[in-house]
Amino acid sequence: MGDTVESVLNVLDPLLPLALAATTLAYFLDFRDAPGRPAWLSPAALLVSSTLLVLRFIVFVWLEQRPPLATPAEAFSAIALAITVVYVLLEKLHRDRSLGFPLLAAATLAQSAALFSHTETTQVSALLGETWFGFHAIAAILGYTSFAISAVYGILFLVLYQNLKHHRFGAAFLRMPSLDELATSSMRTAVLGFLFLTAAIIAGTFGWGRLIEGPVWLDPKVLTTMLAWAVYGVGVALWHFAGWRGIRAIGLTLIAFLIMVMSSWVVPWILGSAHGAKGLA
Amino acid sequence: MQLVVLGLNHRTAPLETRERAALLPDEATEVTASLLEDAAAAEVVILSTCNRTEFYTITNDPAGVIERQREMMRQRKSVDLTPGDSGYLYQHDEAVRHLFRVAAGVDSMVLGENGIVAQVKNAFEAANNAGAVGPLLGKLFPCALRVAKRARTETEIGHGAVSLPNAGLTLARKVFGALDTRHALVIGAGTTGTALAERLKEIGVRSITVANRTRSRAEEVAERVGGKGVGLEDLPDVLAECDVVLSAVHSATPVLTRDTVARAMEPRKFGRPLLAVDLGVPRNIDPGCGSLEGVFLYAVDDLQQLVNLNLGRRRLEIPAVEKIVDEECGKYTEWRSALDATPVLVALRAHVEALRQESLERFGGSIPDSERERLDQFSRALVNKLLHAPTLSVKGCDSSTAQGLAQLDWTRRLFAVDGESRDGDES
Numbered sequence: 287m288g289d290t291v292e293s294v295l296n297v298l299d300p301l302l303p304l305a306l307a308a309t310t311l312a313y314f315l316d317f318r319d320a321p322g323r324p325a326w327l328s329p330a331a332l333l334v335s336s337t338l339l340v341l342r343f344i345v346f347v348w349l350e351q352r353p354p355l356a357t358p359a360e361a362f363s364a365i366a367l368a369i370t371v372v373y374v375l376l377e378k379l380h381r382d383r384s385l386g387f388p389l390l391a392a393a394t395l396a397q398s399a400a401l402f403s404h405t406e407t408t409q410v411s412a413l414l415g416e417t418w419f420g421f422h423a424i425a426a427i428l429g430y431t432s433f434a435i436s437a438v439y440g441i442l443f444l445v446l447y448q449n450l451k452h453h454r455f456g457a458a459f460l461r462m463p464s465l466d467e468l469a470t471s472s473m474r475t476a477v478l479g480f481l482f483l484t485a486a487i488i489a490g491t492f493g494w495g496r497l498i499e500g501p502v503w504l505d506p507k508v509l510t511t512m513l514a515w516a517v518y519g520v521g522v523a524l525w526h527f528a529g530w531r532g533i534r535a536i537g538l539t540l541i542a543f544l545i546m547v548m549s550s551w552v553v554p555w556i557l558g559s560a561h562g563a564k565g566l567a
Numbered sequence: 568m569q570l571v572v573l574g575l576n577h578r579t580a581p582l583e584t585r586e587r588a589a590l591l592p593d594e595a596t597e598v599t600a601s602l603l604e605d606a607a608a609a610e611v612v613i614l615s616t617c618n619r620t621e622f623y624t625i626t627n628d629p630a631g632v633i634e635r636q637r638e639m640m641r642q643r644k645s646v647d648l649t650p651g652d653s654g655y656l657y658q659h660d661e662a663v664r665h666l667f668r669v670a671a672g673v674d675s676m677v678l679g680e681n682g683i684v685a686q687v688k689n690a691f692e693a694a695n696n697a698g699a700v701g702p703l704l705g706k707l708f709p710c711a712l713r714v715a716k717r718a719r720t721e722t723e724i725g726h727g728a729v730s731l732p733n734a735g736l737t738l739a740r741k742v743f744g745a746l747d748t749r750h751a752l753v754i755g756a757g758t759t760g761t762a763l764a765e766r767l768k769e770i771g772v773r774s775i776t777v778a779n780r781t782r783s784r785a786e787e788v789a790e791r792v793g794g795k796g797v798g799l800e801d802l803p804d805v806l807a808e809c810d811v812v813l814s815a816v817h818s819a820t821p822v823l824t825r826d827t828v829a830r831a832m833e834p835r836k837f838g839r840p841l842l843a844v845d846l847g848v849p850r851n852i853d854p855g856c857g858s859l860e861g862v863f864l865y866a867v868d869d870l871q872q873l874v875n876l877n878l879g880r881r882r883l884e885i886p887a888v889e890k891i892v893d894e895e896c897g898k899y900t901e902w903r904s905a906l907d908a909t910p911v912l913v914a915l916r917a918h919v920e921a922l923r924q925e926s927l928e929r930f931g932g933s934i935p936d937s938e939r940e941r942l943d944q945f946s947r948a949l950v951n952k953l954l955h956a957p958t959l960s961v962k963g964c965d966s967s968t969a970q971g972l973a974q975l976d977w978t979r980r981l982f983a984v985d986g987e988s989r990d991g992d993e994s
């Protein structure tokens with residue numbers, strides 16, 4: 287049975303980049319408004335790609351009894367899955383297709399990187415076998431991916447805002463959705479990210495608390511991540527309940543994103559952290 | 568029967584001449600009847616708009632019809648349609664191409680404008696109702712409307728705002744997306760203001776407020792569009808609720824100052840933007856408003872910049888549109904040629920078959936039946952081979968040209984057949 291399952295993985299691994307590339311192409315044709323394209327093409331392609339990605343994830347977890355995070359190839363594949371899942375949620379819940387082409391292109395690149403960086407797994411941290419960690423890590427990846435997409439929308443908002451303010455009618459003006467749509471999309475993905483990160487924090491509090499000495503909240507990385515989470519929380523609350531709109535709301539989410547980036551790379555590097563790669567060693 | 572187009576447009580005649588030449592619908596019907604009465608014209612469609620007046624005529628006597636139409640316009644309208652002077656003349660396939668280009672919008676004053684499609688359609692329907700349309704124009708004008716549709720769906724010739732008010736609405740959509748949940752304020756209840764209010768109603772904005780120096784006039788326009796009318800003194804109060812402001816009044820000083828707009832933005836300090844489109848000259852809205860957070864201010868020059876950009880993009884679509892025009896011209900020409908070629912071919916085949924049968928009877932009487940059958944096969948094969956080249960030649964004649972018509976005529980005379988064009992029949 288294990289051989290059969292492994293065979294499924296061996297088939298899916300090279301197939302996935304092709305499926306994602308075909309989906310990206312379908313969305314590119316939509317983006318260019320190419321004549322003669324069938325309306326069912328891009329939804330069908332997305333369904334096939336996302337189904338194959340989820341199938342691969344399930345098969346891998348079943349086979350290896352851990353999430354796919356031990357090697358760079360596994361991490362790339364997880365990122366491709368996260369991007370696709372977040373995009374599917376955006377499209378299905380909010381009918382938002384504005385970033386379909388670039389996001390699916392990014393997922394294609396990530397999955398292709400997974401294929402070409404594949405190596406035999408020699409050593410796997412015991413932590414990966416812990417259920418809470420798997421849940422925490424996947425939720426965190428989904429959260430960070432959502433925040434990254436939210437930041438992309440936010441940056442596009444700022445670009446278009448400046449173009450409109452200064453009466454520039456170039457490519458940004460012609461090709462981008464409206465300011466309102468960009469802001470709404472940014473906030474919607476920020477909400478998704480907030481929910482995923484909340485789940486990751488809850489699972490992480492439970493798990494890390496058992497592993498490291500001292501209060502987990504005082505860890506520099508955890509502290510800055512919590513700060514980012516709080517700023518995002520304030521931002522989405524102000525959007526939904528206080529009517530914050532436009533450049534102020536977007537500005538707040540971009541500040542939160544910067545804090546998030548710092549918590550992921552800068553803070554652990556400067557101040558050190560018991561969280562993250564150290565824990566996986 | 569030939570197609571002839573005589574007319575004038577914005578390129579060949581100044582506005583005063585075009586104004587005189589314009590034929591109102593009733594006039595056009597009268598002129599159409601008059602042209603058909605003297606039998607020089609078999610079919611007529613008159614296309615008369617603010618930028619062109621054209622006669623599309625099917626006739627056996629092009630020179631006579633042209634002179635008749637010129638004389639009629641001189642007498643009725645004091646307009647001289649001399650080709651090369653105020654007017655122009657197209658015949659045969661050039662006339663077909665001209666109509667297709669007109670319908671596609673590439674011959675319009677505003678490149679790619681959509682209004683011409685309805686005008687062509689209305690002109691055709693009016694002529695049809697007057698009994699002035701036969702099989703040729705009855706095929707030509709629907710083809711022209713198909714060209715118009717293809718040009719607008721397969722290219723971007725009609726995309727992008729090319730008028731200042733529409734440029735303002737484009738900007739509104741770029742800021743807010745859909746406008747059905749937005750509140751609009753129109754300052755000015757004159758011609759432009761009224762047109763803006765009506766356009767906003769067409770778009771379906773959530774509410775329209777019309778402000779004018781004279782409140783009663785504002786209320787009158789507002790009532791027409793299902794909105795609210797206010798005086799200019801109420802502007803500070805209504806501005807806070809509005810998302811889009813379109814201003815078109817004659818005023819020496821701004822009706823919206825920076826302070827007024829800044830106060831209106833106070834309750835919206837958490838970021839709800841305001842788009843202000845100033846169509847007034849001198850400007851109605853203080854230019855300093857553009858520096859306020861969340862305020863997007865556009866004056867006439869900015870809108871013109873956007874219009875010029877869109878016109879430039881439309882110009883890039885001309886080659887693609889011309890390609891569609893070429894394709895449809897080819898299809899129409901092929902249809903027209905078949906209409907003229909088929910009777911000639913049928914007559915030729917019938918004539919030659921009659922000669923073959925007559926020869927078989929005359930020279931095959933004493934031959935045994937088996938030999939007679941072989942003789943029949945031989946003569947049939949010989950006739951087919953001999954007629955193959957002439958058949959291809961006749962099918963290839965372009966009857967929309969004088970040369971094509973002459974070739975068909977020569978074929979009829981060469982083989983002594985009738986085969987007159989069945990213009991009244993579909994091939």
